[in-house]
Structure formats: C-alpha cells, structure tokens
Amino acid sequence: MPKQVDHRERRETIARALWRVAEQRGIAQASVREVAQEAGISHGAVQHYFATREEMLAFAMDFASEQTSLRVAEGVRELGNPPHPRDMLRVMLTEMLPLHPDARATSRMSAAYVLEALHSANIHTRARDGLTHGRDLIKQIVRQAITDGHISPDRDPATETNLLLTLTGLTPLIELGVIEPQEALTAVDQHLNQLFANKT
Amino acid sequence: MPKQVDHRERRETIARALWRVAEQRGIAQASVREVAQEAGISHGAVQHYFATREEMLAFAMDFASEQTSLRVAEGVRELGNPPHPRDMLRVMLTEMLPLHPDARATSRMSAAYVLEALHSANIHTRARDGLTHGRDLIKQIVRQAITDGHISPDRDPATETNLLLTLTGLTPLIELGVIEPQEALTAVDQHLNQLFANKT
Structure with missing residues (x-):
C-alpha cells in the first residue's frame, strides 16, 4: 500500500476513535492519550500524526x-x-x-x-x-x-x-x-x- | 436573613459560578472543585449544598x-x-x-x-x-x-x-x-x- 494512503488511513482511524470518545464520554475527554487508547495505537504514534490535541x-x-x-x-x-x-x-x-x-x-x-x-x-x-x-x-x-x-x-x-x-x-x-x-x-x-x- | 433564603442564594451563587466555568472553559471543567474556586467558596461548602457534581x-x-x-x-x-x-x-x-x-x-x-x-x-x-x-x-x-x-x-x-x-x-x-x-x-x-x- 502506498505510504500516502496508509498515512491517510491512520489519521481516519484516529479521527473515528476520537468521535467514539466524544460520543461516549464527551469531547473534553478526547485527549491525545485517551484517543490513542481507544484507537489501539500508541500515544507516540498519534503524536506522529497530530502534533497537538x-x-x-x-x-x-x-x-x-x-x-x-x-x-x-x-x-x-x-x-x-x-x-x-x-x-x-x-x-x-x-x-x-x-x-x-x-x-x-x-x-x-x-x-x-x-x-x-x-x-x-x-x-x-x-x-x-x-x-x-x-x-x-x-x-x-x-x-x-x-x-x-x-x-x-x-x-x-x-x-x-x-x-x-x-x-x-x-x-x-x-x-x-x-x-x-x-x-x-x-x-x-x-x-x-x-x-x-x-x-x- | 431567614436561613431558607440564604440557602437558596448560596445555591444560586454556585450555579452562576458553574455557568461561568462552563462558558469560559467548557462544562467538563465544571467540577465541584473548579466551581468552588470560581464562586470564591470552599470546596467543602459547595459539597454542603450539592452532594455530587x-x-x-x-x-x-x-x-x-x-x-x-x-x-x-x-x-x-x-x-x-x-x-x-x-x-x-x-x-x-x-x-x-x-x-x-x-x-x-x-x-x-x-x-x-x-x-x-x-x-x-x-x-x-x-x-x-x-x-x-x-x-x-x-x-x-x-x-x-x-x-x-x-x-x-x-x-x-x-x-x-x-x-x-x-x-x-x-x-x-x-x-x-x-x-x-x-x-x-x-x-x-x-x-x-x-x-x-x-x-x-
């Protein structure tokens, strides 16, 4: 799979995890740490895609x-x-x-x-x-x-x-x-x- | 001042403090502790009026x-x-x-x-x-x-x-x-x- 697509897919996986956290517990709970956990990705990997919350x-x-x-x-x-x-x-x-x-x-x-x-x-x-x-x-x-x-x-x-x-x-x-x-x-x-x- | 009125006034002061916290920083930040601080009342005093968040x-x-x-x-x-x-x-x-x-x-x-x-x-x-x-x-x-x-x-x-x-x-x-x-x-x-x- 081309790297560009993989990058995009990863970001979408993280975005969907954020939606779930926001939906279930409220957007204030959607920290990088919580979203990483929900997405099943390491904290550092999420930070690789997004520098800030x-x-x-x-x-x-x-x-x-x-x-x-x-x-x-x-x-x-x-x-x-x-x-x-x-x-x-x-x-x-x-x-x-x-x-x-x-x-x-x-x-x-x-x-x-x-x-x-x-x-x-x-x-x-x-x-x-x-x-x-x-x-x-x-x-x-x-x-x-x-x-x-x-x-x-x-x-x-x-x-x-x-x-x-x-x-x-x-x-x-x-x-x-x-x-x-x-x-x-x-x-x-x-x-x-x-x-x-x-x-x- | 009758005690009942004072009780009501205190609760309203706390409610207005909660509105301000919710307005300025989001409702998720409106913990008993934060609201007490915003209202200028002790944490324990807020808990006297409200048992839970x-x-x-x-x-x-x-x-x-x-x-x-x-x-x-x-x-x-x-x-x-x-x-x-x-x-x-x-x-x-x-x-x-x-x-x-x-x-x-x-x-x-x-x-x-x-x-x-x-x-x-x-x-x-x-x-x-x-x-x-x-x-x-x-x-x-x-x-x-x-x-x-x-x-x-x-x-x-x-x-x-x-x-x-x-x-x-x-x-x-x-x-x-x-x-x-x-x-x-x-x-x-x-x-x-x-x-x-x-x-x-």
Missing part, C-alpha cells in the same frame, strides 16, 4: 464534514437528473440530523466542536469557516430555485437559508427522545412544503 | 431554565393584554437565543447540558423532561392560536411546535459569528410571519 480535533471535524458530504452526494445521486432543489435540500438537511449511526457520530462531533469553539479562537475560526461554507452551498441552491421559479421571488435567499439551517435544531429533540425520527422528518417536509409551495 | 449541574440547569422563564414572563408583561400569540412566541423564542449576556449564559448552559445528557442517564431524563415541558407550553399556545383563528387550522400543532423549537438552531450561527443578531431576528420573524399569515 487541537490539530487532532480539527482533523476529526474536517473528516466528519467530509463524511457528511459523501453521504449527501450519495443521496443526491439517487435523485432524478437533474435533481429537484427541494429533494437536494431534503437530503442535505436530513443527513445533518442524528437519524442513523453515521449521521449521529458526525452530528455529535459537530455539536461538541461548536462548544469547543467558544473557548478556542483557532477552533472558532475553523468552525465558522466550515459553517459559512455549508451555508453558502445551501444559499446557492435557494437562489437558483428562486431563479428557476421553484421558490417565490418574494422570499429572501439569505433568510430562507438561515431558516433551513435551523432545522439542525431538531437535533436535541431527537437526541433526548422528545420526538421520534419520523416526527423530525415530518417537520423537515412541512418546512420545505411551505418554502416551495407558497408562491404568493 | 451531577446534583450541582442539575440545579445549575434548572436555575438557567427558571431565569429564562423569568425573562420571558417579563417580556410577555410588556405586550398588550391579552398578548397576541405571535408576540408571545417571539418573546419565548428570542429569549432562548444568545442575543444578550444573560441569554447567552443560559443558552450555553443548555447546549452543554444536552451534550452531558448523551453520557449520563440521569441527566438525559432531566433534560428530556425539561425540553418536553417547554415544548408542551409552546404547543398549547399554537393550539390556542389555531382555535382562535390566528393560525390556519390545516397546520398540525405538533409539527409547528417542533419547527418553532428548531429556531434555537440559530444558536451556532450566532455563536460562531456566521450571522448577525439582526439576521437571526429577521429569520424568527419570517418564520412567524409564515406560520401566522398563510391561512390557505
């Missing part, structure tokens, strides 16, 4: 975002060609919710990362840039959907994008068992119906 | 919910009599967003508590009950607003309540500086406008 966290978050993007891309491929913007948004938004194990792992990593960002300037910048990037992607779809007549032109793309992103606010309701996954999907669909149907 | 966390969360309720009640008192359900919901939802220092402290406590709930069965139950209670209050307002003809009867109260609660999903966007507070308020107003105006 912050670097390790940043990679684990980037990897979570990548995995979410891959799941979204896969979901979008299964849609019609070209996909309807409503369906694309539905795939993007539901993959951000903790509705299956992979999505739960990336969702929890993401929630923990936001809290870490509140007391680390570096993480704050990275988390802000990541969220801004995701917001731009959604805004582009909303804007195009307005141009193509799927969404009423009297809707403001920025505000509607912010409201679509708030659907991730279903996460605590799902995680705490206040609502069932099906109720979360119904809420997403109701929001999308309102956005796409009311061309007043 | 979990008890201390639970009280700090209950106190955050109470403080939020007080701010909401104050906001609602400033509305017309009887207040319009749209305005009541606006007060409730905006006080859950980190738009001023008191709301930021309670919002961060709440976000951290949800993450703690993922790896503590006791906290999970308490957090679920608290969120269920808040959801019931909002659902009651939505239901009444439908009865009174403010919201279209073809809206489902449970789904609309879930969507109103998701507006707390604006929190990461505000905390990370992705959107300005004014954009968050615009999003809340746009959501309420859609809910109250579209009586198709």
Whole structure:
C-alpha cells in the first residue's frame, strides 16, 4: 500500500476513535492519550500524526464534514437528473440530523466542536469557516430555485437559508427522545412544503 | 436573613459560578472543585449544598431554565393584554437565543447540558423532561392560536411546535459569528410571519 494512503488511513482511524470518545464520554475527554487508547495505537504514534490535541480535533471535524458530504452526494445521486432543489435540500438537511449511526457520530462531533469553539479562537475560526461554507452551498441552491421559479421571488435567499439551517435544531429533540425520527422528518417536509409551495 | 433564603442564594451563587466555568472553559471543567474556586467558596461548602457534581449541574440547569422563564414572563408583561400569540412566541423564542449576556449564559448552559445528557442517564431524563415541558407550553399556545383563528387550522400543532423549537438552531450561527443578531431576528420573524399569515 502506498505510504500516502496508509498515512491517510491512520489519521481516519484516529479521527473515528476520537468521535467514539466524544460520543461516549464527551469531547473534553478526547485527549491525545485517551484517543490513542481507544484507537489501539500508541500515544507516540498519534503524536506522529497530530502534533497537538487541537490539530487532532480539527482533523476529526474536517473528516466528519467530509463524511457528511459523501453521504449527501450519495443521496443526491439517487435523485432524478437533474435533481429537484427541494429533494437536494431534503437530503442535505436530513443527513445533518442524528437519524442513523453515521449521521449521529458526525452530528455529535459537530455539536461538541461548536462548544469547543467558544473557548478556542483557532477552533472558532475553523468552525465558522466550515459553517459559512455549508451555508453558502445551501444559499446557492435557494437562489437558483428562486431563479428557476421553484421558490417565490418574494422570499429572501439569505433568510430562507438561515431558516433551513435551523432545522439542525431538531437535533436535541431527537437526541433526548422528545420526538421520534419520523416526527423530525415530518417537520423537515412541512418546512420545505411551505418554502416551495407558497408562491404568493 | 431567614436561613431558607440564604440557602437558596448560596445555591444560586454556585450555579452562576458553574455557568461561568462552563462558558469560559467548557462544562467538563465544571467540577465541584473548579466551581468552588470560581464562586470564591470552599470546596467543602459547595459539597454542603450539592452532594455530587451531577446534583450541582442539575440545579445549575434548572436555575438557567427558571431565569429564562423569568425573562420571558417579563417580556410577555410588556405586550398588550391579552398578548397576541405571535408576540408571545417571539418573546419565548428570542429569549432562548444568545442575543444578550444573560441569554447567552443560559443558552450555553443548555447546549452543554444536552451534550452531558448523551453520557449520563440521569441527566438525559432531566433534560428530556425539561425540553418536553417547554415544548408542551409552546404547543398549547399554537393550539390556542389555531382555535382562535390566528393560525390556519390545516397546520398540525405538533409539527409547528417542533419547527418553532428548531429556531434555537440559530444558536451556532450566532455563536460562531456566521450571522448577525439582526439576521437571526429577521429569520424568527419570517418564520412567524409564515406560520401566522398563510391561512390557505
């Protein structure tokens, strides 16, 4: 196996171990030492890949975002060609919710990362840039959907994008068992119906 | 001063110290020892009020919910009599967003508590009950607003309540500086406008 691939695989193994520690015991417990133990790798080997805990966290978050993007891309491929913007948004938004194990792992990593960002300037910048990037992607779809007549032109793309992103606010309701996954999907669909149907 | 009041005051002082530790360094750092130091009280004195860290966390969360309720009640008192359900919901939802220092402290406590709930069965139950209670209050307002003809009867109260609660999903966007507070308020107003105006 080429060395480059091996390097990448090792980093991903460590990132997944970090997700598990964060999921089971909280991100504060995700020290280099704990993550190494969870990954079944020596402390020194983890330090070889990540010089600091912050670097390790940043990679684990980037990897979570990548995995979410891959799941979204896969979901979008299964849609019609070209996909309807409503369906694309539905795939993007539901993959951000903790509705299956992979999505739960990336969702929890993401929630923990936001809290870490509140007391680390570096993480704050990275988390802000990541969220801004995701917001731009959604805004582009909303804007195009307005141009193509799927969404009423009297809707403001920025505000509607912010409201679509708030659907991730279903996460605590799902995680705490206040609502069932099906109720979360119904809420997403109701929001999308309102956005796409009311061309007043 | 009656002993009962003094006891309550001491617990609130400790709860506020815990909020500060959670806000500045993360809730995982909020051990009895750290909170005692932040509160300027001896470790033993904190243990006199709270036998365990979990008890201390639970009280700090209950106190955050109470403080939020007080701010909401104050906001609602400033509305017309009887207040319009749209305005009541606006007060409730905006006080859950980190738009001023008191709301930021309670919002961060709440976000951290949800993450703690993922790896503590006791906290999970308490957090679920608290969120269920808040959801019931909002659902009651939505239901009444439908009865009174403010919201279209073809809206489902449970789904609309879930969507109103998701507006707390604006929190990461505000905390990370992705959107300005004014954009968050615009999003809340746009959501309420859609809910109250579209009586198709």
